Amino acid sequence: MREAVLQTTKLCKRYKNFAALDHVDLTVYRGDIYGLIGRNGAGKTTIMKIATGLASPSEGTYALFGKTGAEADKQKTRIGCLIENPAFFGNLTAYENLRYYCYQKGITDLKQIDEALDLVQLTDVKNKKFRKFSLGMKQRLGIAFAMLDNPDLVILDEPINGLDPIGINELRSTFLRLNQERGITLIISSHILTELYAVANRFLFIDKGRVLAEITKEELDLACSRCLVIKTDNTRQTATVLEDQLHITDYKVIDSGEIRVYEETVKPDELNKVLIQNGVNISGIFESGVSLEDYFKQLIEEEAQ
Amino acid sequence: MINMIKADLYRMLKSKGMWFFWGALILTYLVTLVYKQAGGINLGGPSLDSSAYKMDIQMVAHNFTYYYLFIIPAFCIITADFSAKTIKNTITSAISRKQYFITKFSFTELFHVAVFLLGNLLFYLVNRLVNGTDYASSFSTFFQPVLLQLPLIIGFTALFILLAFVLNKASLFNSITIIAPLLYATISLVLYGIEGTKDFAEKILLKYELNYMLQLLATDCTAKYRNTCLLVGAGLTILSFLLGYLWFTRHELD
Numbered sequence: 001m002r003e004a005v006l007q008t009t010k011l012c013k014r015y016k017n018f019a020a021l022d023h024v025d026l027t028v029y030r031g032d033i034y035g036l037i038g039r040n041g042a043g044k045t046t047i048m049k050i051a052t053g054l055a056s057p058s059e060g061t062y063a064l065f066g067k068t069g070a071e072a073d074k075q076k077t078r079i080g081c082l083i084e085n086p087a088f089f090g091n092l093t094a095y096e097n098l099r100y101y102c103y104q105k106g107i108t109d110l111k112q113i114d115e116a117l118d119l120v121q122l123t124d125v126k127n128k129k130f131r132k133f134s135l136g137m138k139q140r141l142g143i144a145f146a147m148l149d150n151p152d153l154v155i156l157d158e159p160i161n162g163l164d165p166i167g168i169n170e171l172r173s174t175f176l177r178l179n180q181e182r183g184i185t186l187i188i189s190s191h192i193l194t195e196l197y198a199v200a201n202r203f204l205f206i207d208k209g210r211v212l213a214e215i216t217k218e219e220l221d222l223a224c225s226r227c228l229v230i231k232t233d234n235t236r237q238t239a240t241v242l243e244d245q246l247h248i249t250d251y252k253v254i255d256s257g258e259i260r261v262y263e264e265t266v267k268p269d270e271l272n273k274v275l276i277q278n279g280v281n282i283s284g285i286f287e288s289g290v291s292l293e294d295y296f297k298q299l300i301e302e303e304a305q
Numbered sequence: 306m307i308n309m310i311k312a313d314l315y316r317m318l319k320s321k322g323m324w325f326f327w328g329a330l331i332l333t334y335l336v337t338l339v340y341k342q343a344g345g346i347n348l349g350g351p352s353l354d355s356s357a358y359k360m361d362i363q364m365v366a367h368n369f370t371y372y373y374l375f376i377i378p379a380f381c382i383i384t385a386d387f388s389a390k391t392i393k394n395t396i397t398s399a400i401s402r403k404q405y406f407i408t409k410f411s412f413t414e415l416f417h418v419a420v421f422l423l424g425n426l427l428f429y430l431v432n433r434l435v436n437g438t439d440y441a442s443s444f445s446t447f448f449q450p451v452l453l454q455l456p457l458i459i460g461f462t463a464l465f466i467l468l469a470f471v472l473n474k475a476s477l478f479n480s481i482t483i484i485a486p487l488l489y490a491t492i493s494l495v496l497y498g499i500e501g502t503k504d505f506a507e508k509i510l511l512k513y514e515l516n517y518m519l520q521l522l523a524t525d526c527t528a529k530y531r532n533t534c535l536l537v538g539a540g541l542t543i544l545s546f547l548l549g550y551l552w553f554t555r556h557e558l559d
Binding site: 052053054055056073076077079080081083084085087088089090091092096099100101103104105106145151 | 308309311312315316319320321385389390391393394395396397398401402557558
């Protein structure tokens, strides 16, 4: 069984009358690149703040590396994170800022600073003061800070904010490399779905503090891929016809009234004809296939209903 | 704890503010040494005539540096972290909030006490060397009032640490700590002018005003007054520590 690096149970966070998190259950496993997807104010940062000890939950619990309460606090040394905007001392250079945190974390191997700066392509400007950095450079330094001391879990809040397209591409490769080569688990939040889709293998969709869906990349692909949707009152009979008469195996029973067929060669009119001939009561057949954005919108609409 | 102190020392040595602070401290002492006049600053309380004492004791009684000695350590060690929002980097990955508060509290106190003692020691040595015994007392005579002032110095530093944690922002902290003595003096004098509160202002507010206490402790005071000042220092230290700890460990960070 895979080790849960972060697990929350019925996690709630309330600010007076506003519920920032509403009974959030999530599990991040070791080796995951876990994408937190949601609109601004959805609760992504709040989850990260609670996991890193910046905020405390109003209700519910969370476990870090299987530990809860005060024991979870001790696991924080295994975390590297960048929450909200990168914050460093403006009068210190990039190198000095990381040196400061090396002292703080008791890191004696100072080569780690150069490695971290190299990782985010900041080696050339390591002696430049932080206050003179552009937004993108600040963001990269924040990521370098998160990578110091080879953490087991890296939590990054909107890490691609302010980066140019080439920078985003490089960072994406860096995340994948760190995950594959060093086995680092990453939790990354973003409201840019396509960027998260390119790196993450599991996703949490969240809106207004409520979890809309927690799915794997395969499930997301399935949900978004082109398919024929059959609306029927008898999915069992429909499935039998699909297999026996049309020899279709790539289909999925979504619920008691819906089946989705993913085989691209199947035509809707032909399918309709065969199903009717076999006495299946069909209320509709239509093509579907949604973009990530549409899928997210669909989840929000379903939640609203 | 040691790691955090090392990190803070590293950062402070890189900051111009710290060198400016030491520069101002030395300059203040130099002015006194060169002009052979203790000078001094009154933060709002009554002034004592200490002309009967040698210059070094007068300097201890009216020390110019006390004014910013209370502000600078808390500002450099605590509010700098809040203003740059770097506190979240520390809390999220290095240590817990409890450890953070205890470390910052201890380091600020230690730093202030070290500067206070070192500053006075340097002044004593240079004054004795340059101006001779006409202006300098014996070592024990000089250091006795310095040590008597120490509990109050620790107590008021603790109060400033509490303010730094509660106010967070550097600008707010500076504004309030700079204006506080003037506000205290104004309120004391207003209450002194009102018949019904005159006694309270005279016997409590003015008698136990920081500047006045430091002057009396350095020059001449009764054992009872000395003990009360000691209690004020100890009370402020304990109360500020407890309130600051409770506030910081329960307060949500932005």
